Each structure stands twice: as C-alpha cells, then as structure tokens.
Amino acid sequence: MNEDIYILAIESSCDETAASVVKNGREVLSNVIFSQIALHQVYGGVVPEIASRKHIEKINQVITEALTQAGMTLREITAVAVTYGPGLVGPLLVGVSAAKAICFAAQLPLIGIHHIEGHINANYIENKDLQPPFLALVVSGGHTHLVIVKDYGVYEIIGQTRDDAAGEAFDKVARAIGLGYPGGPKIDRLSREGNPNAIHFPRAKIEEAVYDFSFSGLKSAVLNYLNGCEMKGETINRADVAASFQKAVIDVLVAHGVEAAQAYGFRKFAIAGGVASNSALRGAFAEACKERGIAFYYPSPIFCTDNAAMIGAAAYYEYRKGRRSGLDLNAVPNLKLGER
Ligand code: KG4
Numbered sequence: 027m028n029e030d031i032y033i034l035a036i037e038s039s040c041d042e043t044a045a046s047v048v049k050n051g052r053e054v055l056s057n058v059i060f061s062q063i064a065l066h067q068v069y070g071g072v073v074p075e076i077a078s079r080k081h082i083e084k085i086n087q088v089i090t091e092a093l094t095q096a097g098m099t100l101r102e103i104t105a106v107a108v109t110y111g112p113g114l115v116g117p118l119l120v121g122v123s124a125a126k127a128i129c130f131a132a133q134l135p136l137i138g139i140h141h142i143e144g145h146i147n148a149n150y151i152e153n154k155d156l157q158p159p160f161l162a163l164v165v166s167g168g169h170t171h172l173v174i175v176k177d178y179g180v181y182e183i184i185g186q187t188r189d190d191a192a193g194e195a196f197d198k199v200a201r202a203i204g205l206g207y208p209g210g211p212k213i214d215r216l217s218r219e220g221n222p223n224a225i226h227f228p229r230a231k232i233e234e235a236v237y238d239f240s241f242s243g244l245k246s247a248v249l250n251y252l253n254g255c256e257m258k259g260e261t262i263n264r265a266d267v268a269a270s271f272q273k274a275v276i277d278v279l280v281a282h283g284v285e286a287a288q289a290y291g292f293r294k295f296a297i298a299g300g301v302a303s304n305s306a307l308r309g310a311f312a313e314a315c316k317e318r319g320i321a322f323y324y325p326s327p328i329f330c331t332d333n334a335a336m337i338g339a340a341a342y343y344e345y346r347k348g349r350r351s352g353l354d355l356n357a358v359p360n361l362k363l364g365e366r
C-alpha cells in the first residue's frame with residue numbers, strides 16, 4: 027500500500043473532547059483537545075451527565091478545528107476512527123454518533139478503537155523506530171495493565187489491578203490531602219517538595235499473580251495515617267505524604283514492569299496513559315531500564331493523557347489489516363482489550 031492514509035480520529039470516553047488528523051499512523055497533523063477539567067473540578071471528579079452534555083456542545087467544533095489545523099477537508103480523509111470503549115457510556119456515545127454521522131454523510135470507512143489500545147499506540151507517534159513486540163504498562167485513571175504487545179493490534183494482558191487503578195489512587199489520595207481534582211498532576215508537583223522516604227506506606231504483592239497490582243490497601247494506609255495524625259493533633263506535612271505515597275506506587279509499577287520484561291525476555295518497554303506523564307515515574311523507569319539494558323519508550327505528556335491522536339495511530343494499523351466497523355457500532359463501556 028503506497029498511498030498515504032489520513033485518519034480523522036475522535037475521542038470522548040471521559041472528560042476530554044478530542045479530535046485529530048494522523049498521517050500514516052505516526053505523523054500528527056492536528057491534535058485538538060477541549061478539556062472539561064475546570065467544569066468538573068467543583069464536584070471533585072467527573073460527573074458523567076455533565077460530561078456528556080459538554081461533549082455534545084463541543085464535538086463538532088473540535089472536529090472542524092482538527093481538520094482546519096491539518097489543512098484538510100473530509101474529501102481528503104481516508105477513514106474515521108473513534109473510541110467506542112471502555113469509558114463512560116454517555117460521553118462515548120457522543121463520539122461514536124458523531125463518527126458514524128460523518129462516515130454516513132461522507133461515505134467514509136469507520137474504525138472503532140479500544141481506548142487502551144489508543145494509549146499504547148501513542149508510543150508510535152514520537153518513537154518512529156518502535157515496533158512490536160514489546161512490553162507496555164498502561165497506567166490511567168481507570169486502568170493499570172501490564173500488556174505484551176505481540177504485534178500491531180495484538181495484545182496479551184499479563185497483569186492488572188485487583189481494585190483501584192493507579193490514577194484512581196492518585197486522585198483519591200489527592201482529595202484526602204486537600205489537593206482537589208485531578209489529583210495526579212498535583213501530587214506530582216507537590217512531591218518535588220517532599221521527602222519520599224518520610225513515611226513508609228505498604229507495597230502490595232499478590233502471591234498467586236505476581237504481575238497483578240493492588241492499590242486500595244495503599245490508599246487506606248494513607249487515610250489511616252492522616253486520621254492518626256489528626257487524632258494525635260500532629261500537623262500533616264502534605265508534601266511528605268504526597269512524595270511517600272507516590273514513591274510507593276512507583277516502586278510497585280517499576281518492580282512489576284522490569285521483572286516482567288526480564289522474565290519474558292523483552293528488551294523494549296513502553297509506558298502509557300495519564301499516569302505515565304508523572305515525572306518521577308518516568309525518571310524511575312528510565313533508570314531501571316537503563317540498568318538492565320532495556321530500551322525505554324514513553325509518549326510526551328500531551329499524548330499520555332486522553333487525546334485523539336493516539337486513536338488515529340491505533341486506527342492506522344487496524345485500517346491496514348482491513349478491519350472496519352459497521353454503522354451499527356455502539357458504545358461499549360466495559361470493552362475488554364483485544365475484544366472486537
Ligand atoms: O489516561 P487518562 O487521561 O484518562 C483515563 O483513561 O483514565 O488518565 C487520567 C489519570 C487521572 O487519574 C490523573 O490523575 C492521572 O491520569 N494523571 C497523573 C498525572 N497526570 C495525569 N498521575 C500522576 N502524575 C501525573 N503527572
């Protein structure tokens with residue numbers, strides 16, 4: 027296939043309304059993101075109904091802007107890709123409906139994409155040399171997955187969280203120490219002023235599934251620590267709590283990641299998802315991978331948190347395989363990775 031492939035991609039699974047045009051899977055011509063964070067901040071988290079309504083209001087504007095910035099019209103687009111799961115059903119439906127309407131009107135092929143597949147594929151955008159197979163860690167607000175990327179679009183999950191996702195733990199701890207939503211970036215920033223060894227929080231290990239994760243015990247330990255301080259009338263050093271909590275999360279993610287890479291013999295390791303933009307996490311992985319001679323890949327922060335360029339990157343490989351979705355494509359809030 028010699029002709030250039032231009033994918034118009036749409037992402038609306040949570041609180042970002044996003045559209046992008048991606049050329050041949052790796053060249054981002056536009057990446058428009060309307061973030062609803064300010065809208066949800068007063069509630070301390072994403073309110074699904076409010077998110078759906080805002081997506082409806084913004085989706086056409088964001089898509090038009092993505093085409094304009096790419097200097098393209100629908101006539102030059104090869105296919106339209108959209109996240110159809112997992113995520114919040116209302117927000118997903120807005121993106122899926124918009125994509126289907128465009129495909130119907132402009133007679134374009136439609137490709138439904140798994141949100142986590144998008145996160146993993148974000149690594150292809152800036153790492154032009156990266157090719158499967160490799161091991162990937164997806165750490166977002168809803169997922170913590172250790173995934174073998176066997177080939178483009180072919181995945182095997184070897185570890186996942188038993189309870190809270192890594193990002194969820196960041197958000198809950200941030201709320202407990204009064205940082206507000208979204209917690210991850212705030213804990214990231216505050217941790218730089220704290221001592222990561224000030225408080226010892228637990229690192230969970232699951233005997234029968236060594237690559238699985240559990241963060242609810244850590245979250246409870248932080249809450250107990252805060253309550254204990256309050257009862258004893260001790261002042262809380264929030265920066266120390268943030269840094270010590272963050273280190274506990276990072277220690278587990280890095281240990282599981284590099285142990286799995288070595289056990290399975292991977293020389294390439296990639297991180298993805300919102301939490302992958304955490305500066306201390308990136309530093310810890312870079313060091314651990316370097317020590318073991320493993321090449322370490324990570325997207326720029328803008329491609330770690332939710333965006334549509336990653337959906338366009340994933341859709342390119344699906345398009346080349348001939349995978350198309352029908353106009354009966356529906357939102358699937360609990361879609362499993364690898365499921366069609
Ligand atoms: O991938 P994403 O944008 O959305 C989901 O698919 O969930 O991830 C959002 C999550 C939130 O929990 C947010 O707190 C976390 O990623 N996050 C971070 C950082 N930036 C975003 N966590 C830690 N450090 C960061 N710098």
Ligand code: ZN
Nearest residue numbers: 166300331332
């Ligand atoms: Zn995401």
